[in-house]
Amino acid sequence: MDLAQVLEIASCTDPGMVRSHNEDSIATDAAHGLVVLADGMGGYNAGEVASGMATNVIVTEMRQVLESTQPNQIDPRTNQTIAARLLREQVLRANSSIYQAAQNQPQYAGMGTTLVASLFYDNRVLVAHLGDSRLYLSRDGELRQVTRDHSLLQEQIDSGLLTVEQAKNAQHKNLVTKALGIDPSVEPEIHEYPTQPGDIYLLCSDGLCDMVEDEEIGATLRALGANLKLAAQQLVQMANDNGGRDNVSVILVRVLREYPGARGVIAKVFAWLK
Amino acid sequence: MAKLILSMDGLVLKEIPLTKERTTIGRKPHNDIQIDNLAVSGEHAVIVTILNDSFLEDLGSTNGTVVNGNPIKKHFLQNNDVIELGKYKLKFMGEAGGASAGGDKADFEKTMVLRPQSAARQTGGDALRSAPAAPRAASMPQAAAAATGIADATKTVPPAPPPAAPRPAGQPVGAIQLLSGANAGKELELTKPLTTLGKPGVQVAVLTRRPQGYFITHVEGAARPNVNGQQIGPAPHALKDHDVIELAGVKMEFFLKA
Numbered sequence: 167m168d169l170a171q172v173l174e175i176a177s178c179t180d181p182g183m184v185r186s187h188n189e190d191s192i193a194t195d196a197a198h199g200l201v202v203l204a205d206g207m208g209g210y211n212a213g214e215v216a217s218g219m220a221t222n223v224i225v226t227e228m229r230q231v232l233e234s235t236q237p238n239q240i241d242p243r244t245n246q247t248i249a250a251r252l253l254r255e256q257v258l259r260a261n262s263s264i265y266q267a268a269q270n271q272p273q274y275a276g277m278g279t280t281l282v283a284s285l286f287y288d289n290r291v292l293v294a295h296l297g298d299s300r301l302y303l304s305r306d307g308e309l310r311q312v313t314r315d316h317s318l319l320q321e322q323i324d325s326g327l328l329t330v331e332q333a334k335n336a337q338h339k340n341l342v343t344k345a346l347g348i349d350p351s352v353e354p355e356i357h358e359y360p361t362q363p364g365d366i367y368l369l370c371s372d373g374l375c376d377m378v379e380d381e382e383i384g385a386t387l388r389a390l391g392a393n394l395k396l397a398a399q400q401l402v403q404m405a406n407d408n409g410g411r412d413n414v415s416v417i418l419v420r421v422l423r424e425y426p427g428a429r430g431v432i433a434k435v436f437a438w439l440k
Numbered sequence: 441m442a443k444l445i446l447s448m449d450g451l452v453l454k455e456i457p458l459t460k461e462r463t464t465i466g467r468k469p470h471n472d473i474q475i476d477n478l479a480v481s482g483e484h485a486v487i488v489t490i491l492n493d494s495f496l497e498d499l500g501s502t503n504g505t506v507v508n509g510n511p512i513k514k515h516f517l518q519n520n521d522v523i524e525l526g527k528y529k530l531k532f533m534g535e536a537g538g539a540s541a542g543g544d545k546a547d548f549e550k551t552m553v554l555r556p557q558s559a560a561r562q563t564g565g566d567a568l569r570s571a572p573a574a575p576r577a578a579s580m581p582q583a584a585a586a587a588t589g590i591a592d593a594t595k596t597v598p599p600a601p602p603p604a605a606p607r608p609a610g611q612p613v614g615a616i617q618l619l620s621g622a623n624a625g626k627e628l629e630l631t632k633p634l635t636t637l638g639k640p641g642v643q644v645a646v647l648t649r650r651p652q653g654y655f656i657t658h659v660e661g662a663a664r665p666n667v668n669g670q671q672i673g674p675a676p677h678a679l680k681d682h683d684v685i686e687l688a689g690v691k692m693e694f695f696l697k698a
Contacts, residue, residue: 337492392660
């Protein structure tokens with residue numbers, strides 16, 4: 167199913183005001199309903215390599231497997247949708263690729279990347295994430311954070327050591343507890359949520375949410391929701407105006423109308439024809 | 441490294457660096473900081489230090505723990521906090537700010553991986569291991585060292601990044617006064633970072649407040665707004681004092697308040 171008519175996508179990425187390199191990578195494919203954002207880490211240019219590999223592998227491989235499957239069907243082996251299984255597999259594949267490259271080439275040793283990847287299908291959004299890159303949802307003018315960071319800070323908030331207010335002043339915002347390409351195996355956190363026409367989804371690296379308050383992000387999406395491209399640029403600009411200490415990347419996805427997947431007889435015929 | 445300064449009646453008794461993950465305070469001799477005073481409970485309080493952050497927790501003491509005049513159960517210590525235990529005072533001094541800034545600052549902000557995955561256990565005495573890989577940012581092993589309690593007074597840890605820069609205080613506030621239409625004469629102060637103007641679906645523009653000043657940008661509609669009779673381009677247009685904006689059939693004047 168071609169989702170290019172259903173999803174409006176705008177993105178923007180910028181090295182920020184301090185860094186010379188942009189270690190973030192983004193990739194979008196409206197036709198397949200796929201958006202991926204990664205924030206790389208590692209010396210020299212290894213961060214860019216890791217995040218670039220992550221977005222590339224996931225988008226290319228997902229595109230291929232989606233061509234020949236009905237993502238909304240249930241996989242009898244895992245009792246999950248095919249989409250969830252496919253996305254997990256491609257994330258694991260990206261993990262091995264990055265890990266192998268880091269093992270084989272000394273200049274890439276220790277590189278890794280955070281990840282947030284969303285697949286839109288059948289009136290739902292599937293999101294896989296690792297680390298502190300986030301997915302937000304702006305629905306009916308209200309912004310909510312969908313993913314929960316895999317970071318030391320988040321764990322301290324969860325265990326009650328820090329309040330959200332105190333966390334804003336903490337010194338170790340940059341320590342993530344999960345990432346892609348660091349270990350030979352990894353388990354991404356994957357969830358699925360129903361979407362509604364009018365929803366705006368925001369994928370961003372920590373360069374945005376560390377520099378711009380959630381309220382301001384929400385206000386920007388409310389004010390500029392009519393012009394997605396401008397909203398994406400405005401968010402990056404706000405991060406830079408506030409100091410822009412890190413690379414900042416945003417992807418905005420607006421759901422224009424419903425997009426139910428093929429079901430029942432049609433789906434069966436379709437599957438049979440394949 | 442953070443430290444405590446113990447004093448009584450304004451007299452400094454000693455300085456105690458927070459080198460351990462758990463620093464206990466109490467009257468009994470096995471405490472890390474022993475205060476031999478009857479107002480202090482045997483096991484009075486504990487300070488848990490994780491990376492560069494220290495937390496004070498009262499251990500159910502008889503007379504309680506007071507920070508900056510307020511009784512607390514659990515407290516995230518900030519620079520210059522004063523902990524009161526009976527007649528004794530403990531002043532908390534955080535990292536020496538600014539001294540070691542410079543080049544490490546950006547490095548410290550770099551995203552880094554921390555393992556093992558459950559950091560929640562660290563308060564129970566479990567050491568944090570730094571990821572083994574080589575060329576990760578230099579502050580990683582340093583931060584981990586602080587967490588495991590390996591004291592190294594010579595190491596300087598970069599200071600915390602300052603919170604997001606506030607709007608420059610000296611920047612004049614802009615405002616819009618409507619010149620035509622039903623609400624002519626009305627004034628609107630532009631205090632928010634973003635203010636949208638116009639009719640949704642017809643013509644909408646946004647006024648953004650930035651450190652450099654105010655800008656107007658076209659958001660939606662077939663025609664772009666006019667500034668001083670000239671249609672603006674697709675890019676943000678900088679506004680000058682007394683510029684006249686025409687949008688969705690309404691004229692308005694932009695001006696800066698003194």
